[in-house]
Amino acid sequence: QGTRDHPPAHVALRDRLLAAVVACFKRHGAAAIDTPVLELRETLMGKYGEDTKLIYELQDQGGELLALRYDLTVPFARYLAMNKITNMKRYHVAKVYRRDNPATTRGRYREFYQCDFDIAGQFDPMIPDAECLKIVHEILSDLQLGDFLIKVNDRRILNGVFAVCGIPESKFITTCATVDKLDKMPWEEVRSEMVGEKGLSPETADHIGEYVQLHGGLDLIERLLQDPKLSQNKLAKEGLGDMKLLFEYLTLFGITGKISFDLSLARGLDYYTGVIFEAVLLQQENDHVEEPVSVGSVAGGGRYDGLVGMFDPKGRKVPCVGVSIGIERIFSILEQRVKASGEKVRTAETQVLVATPQKHLLAERLKLISKLWDAGIKAEMLYKKDPKLLKQLQYCEDMGIPLAAIVGEQELTDGVIKLRDVATREEVRM
Amino acid sequence: QGTRDHPPAHVALRDRLLAAVVACFKRHGAAAIDTPVLELRETLMGKYGEDTKLIYELQDQGGELLALRYDLTVPFARYLAMNKITNMKRYHVAKVYRRDNPATTRGRYREFYQCDFDIAGQFDPMIPDAECLKIVHEILSDLQLGDFLIKVNDRRILNGVFAVCGIPESKFITTCATVDKLDKMPWEEVRSEMVGEKGLSPETADHIGEYVQLHGGLDLIERLLQDPKLSQNKLAKEGLGDMKLLFEYLTLFGITGKISFDLSLARGLDYYTGVIFEAVLLQQENDHVEEPVSVGSVAGGGRYDGLVGMFDPKGRKVPCVGVSIGIERIFSILEQRVKASGEKVRTAETQVLVATPQKHLLAERLKLISKLWDAGIKAEMLYKKDPKLLKQLQYCEDMGIPLAAIVGEQELTDGVIKLRDVATREEVRM
Numbered sequence: 001q002g003t004r005d006h007p008p009a010h011v012a013l014r015d016r017l018l019a020a021v022v023a024c025f026k027r028h029g030a031a032a033i034d035t036p037v038l039e040l041r042e043t044l045m046g047k048y049g050e051d052t053k054l055i056y057e058l059q060d061q062g063g064e065l066l067a068l069r070y071d072l073t074v075p076f077a078r079y080l081a082m083n084k085i086t087n088m089k090r091y092h093v094a095k096v097y098r099r100d101n102p103a104t105t106r107g108r109y110r111e112f113y114q115c116d117f118d119i120a121g122q123f124d125p126m127i128p129d130a131e132c133l134k135i136v137h138e139i140l141s142d143l144q145l146g147d148f149l150i151k152v153n154d155r156r157i158l159n160g161v162f163a164v165c166g167i168p169e170s171k172f173i174t175t176c177a178t179v180d181k182l183d184k185m186p187w188e189e190v191r192s193e194m195v196g197e198k199g200l201s202p203e204t205a206d207h208i209g210e211y212v213q214l215h216g217g218l219d220l221i222e223r224l225l226q227d228p229k230l231s232q233n234k235l236a237k238e239g240l241g242d243m244k245l246l247f248e249y250l251t252l253f254g255i256t257g258k259i260s261f262d263l264s265l266a267r268g269l270d271y272y273t274g275v276i277f278e279a280v281l282l283q284q285e286n287d288h289v290e291e292p293v294s295v296g297s298v299a300g301g302g303r304y305d306g307l308v309g310m311f312d313p314k315g316r317k318v319p320c321v322g323v324s325i326g327i328e329r330i331f332s333i334l335e336q337r338v339k340a341s342g343e344k345v346r347t348a349e350t351q352v353l354v355a356t357p358q359k360h361l362l363a364e365r366l367k368l369i370s371k372l373w374d375a376g377i378k379a380e381m382l383y384k385k386d387p388k389l390l391k392q393l394q395y396c397e398d399m400g401i402p403l404a405a406i407v408g409e410q411e412l413t414d415g416v417i418k419l420r421d422v423a424t425r426e427e428v429r430m
Numbered sequence: 431q432g433t434r435d436h437p438p439a440h441v442a443l444r445d446r447l448l449a450a451v452v453a454c455f456k457r458h459g460a461a462a463i464d465t466p467v468l469e470l471r472e473t474l475m476g477k478y479g480e481d482t483k484l485i486y487e488l489q490d491q492g493g494e495l496l497a498l499r500y501d502l503t504v505p506f507a508r509y510l511a512m513n514k515i516t517n518m519k520r521y522h523v524a525k526v527y528r529r530d531n532p533a534t535t536r537g538r539y540r541e542f543y544q545c546d547f548d549i550a551g552q553f554d555p556m557i558p559d560a561e562c563l564k565i566v567h568e569i570l571s572d573l574q575l576g577d578f579l580i581k582v583n584d585r586r587i588l589n590g591v592f593a594v595c596g597i598p599e600s601k602f603i604t605t606c607a608t609v610d611k612l613d614k615m616p617w618e619e620v621r622s623e624m625v626g627e628k629g630l631s632p633e634t635a636d637h638i639g640e641y642v643q644l645h646g647g648l649d650l651i652e653r654l655l656q657d658p659k660l661s662q663n664k665l666a667k668e669g670l671g672d673m674k675l676l677f678e679y680l681t682l683f684g685i686t687g688k689i690s691f692d693l694s695l696a697r698g699l700d701y702y703t704g705v706i707f708e709a710v711l712l713q714q715e716n717d718h719v720e721e722p723v724s725v726g727s728v729a730g731g732g733r734y735d736g737l738v739g740m741f742d743p744k745g746r747k748v749p750c751v752g753v754s755i756g757i758e759r760i761f762s763i764l765e766q767r768v769k770a771s772g773e774k775v776r777t778a779e780t781q782v783l784v785a786t787p788q789k790h791l792l793a794e795r796l797k798l799i800s801k802l803w804d805a806g807i808k809a810e811m812l813y814k815k816d817p818k819l820l821k822q823l824q825y826c827e828d829m830g831i832p833l834a835a836i837v838g839e840q841e842l843t844d845g846v847i848k849l850r851d852v853a854t855r856e857e858v859r860m
Binding site: 001003004005006007010011012014026027028030031032033034035036038056057059060061064068079082083090095099119127130131134249252253254347348349350362363366367373374376377378379380383384385 | 551
């Protein structure tokens, strides 16, 4: 349940998509690592807040207690700590596992690919963070998914807001989770969850509401830096200062047109400590797809400066910032688009079919195809001793094979082969 | 235990290796599929004989009982049956899981890649089987792993041998498993296991020994076809007839020089029904590697005509033959070779580092690198506001980045950049 087999047309399309994402990661100088699908259970515990219950655990069959990885970020942090690496730019494309309620029409599965790019190391503020946003911008532009928006916020600003609204620190994380729902429900519902379930006073909730409904750009950052309360809060001030720097860098990259500083963005995971961001596709006005797919966020990430330290025996921290591209959701969109366009995705790359027009020529086909393979040419033949020529040409048409190399009795006598262009039926002897 | 993280140098080398294997699979017209790492537990049960105990099972957390796939063959058969596909040439490169005793120095892990190519469908005998052997021959030749030998046998011939030696059919599989050990222990030990553990009479064991120690080529096939006892056994006769045909096709492919018909080859898995084969590397006379790695078999496969039917509600069979390339073992050899050669594998592909020779030029670096990225050029910069030029050039040397694009105050005034060849120190203004 919640997993699927990928037939050849899927894999061909997905490989195209992954190639575009990986090309971007490599353009930014990242190296690839790979980690096991299995992690020690204790590695994953206490990293995902409420979502810990979604972790797949393995049966205790003797030996270590294991679980399937939930994301690629925690394994990366473990990898850095285990190998005492304090400085690394890496990407990782691999499957992760979540015992979530699958919503397969929206591209949400229990087994799915993640494509992560992360920068670990002690650097000057916001330079790597800006690069992560540039990467999201490049990938979403390259893939021509239509208009998109990248929402940016900072956990320190959110925590500052909570503090000046009078929420005790112990309730920051749970309030964060409620604020995070603002992309799916209106403020009124979020407010009533705050008051009803989380036990905030109506005044506190309204106070939070004034902040978290704000979004804008540099102007908003400047305004909040002047906010009499927020500007007194150390965390918020740090966060806003960095946000301003980030926007300066994004301006130099020329991408602020698609970036929104959005105080409602909270993101669920516990481990974020600074900048957080999430990219969403905007409803397309001129939609070619019959049933537009609601896909939610297509990329997300942020800064997690404390995670590596959790795996180091001495708690040594390695600051990290990274981005995860939601390729399953992007895949759903591309798949619908291919379907709507009627484009036929070729699933094999065969260049030539080796064919014979008469019987008793299997040996000649085997000899010729062997030469083609050895010459690096993608070639097939039918696995029949004496197939009809029509069947062989039909196979070319079905599979989109452009050429047929035909050896018949005449060709054998003349020491040639006949190369046929399947579409035009043109033939040359060679 | 038995798994490992792959650092960038590993992944870079492995990607090279996988690319060569996949190129060969595509050259033979295969399409890729992908299946979940998770399978229903019942799908895997009863397919692997004694090795069933090595399957990783997932904890029962409600819902279905799951396990991690043990190989890619059983998922492929399930895929064919579920989708009622009777005809397919596919490859699949993915990780599989076995709770085996890891022997990591020999490249044996609990999580490892398999690279499988299989042909499913009802075809004329031995044509797809011959192609599988051609593929093994191509891949091992392409990778230049040194001399190798592909052993070939047929389960029907083995069963015929057992029958004429008077072994009851119920003991075929267990006798098969004992015969399979002939590649690791001498005949005397195998014989004593047959007599001691498996309860065969010494005469029967000796009789089997006469057969299973034979190996050769077409001549041996002809001799056995004349064998007064074997030629009377229906299964053996069929198997030997097909083996003769196979050798004819392999002769046309020009690869019999590296193929040995070897009656000691049995292969462990239950599901094989016809031709079986296994490729081994031969000890190299002129060994460049300091400590030669003992790697065992590097490819194997065979025909399994009954497996798909086990997943079809009506038991409809789809004949299949396939090959699995043992890339982990091949990887171990290549890794040792790279180490011995002192070759430095680049782990990132960065073409140019954007650098500045003076302070207060971060904005210029950000503007330039953004243009390079947008032009598809692989570019990096140091994440420091004011790094020293020497540090920037040192980074190029450490990472093997060939070029540095330098923007200084003079270049800004002149409206140029200075492109420096890191190795030769040559500079051009452009």
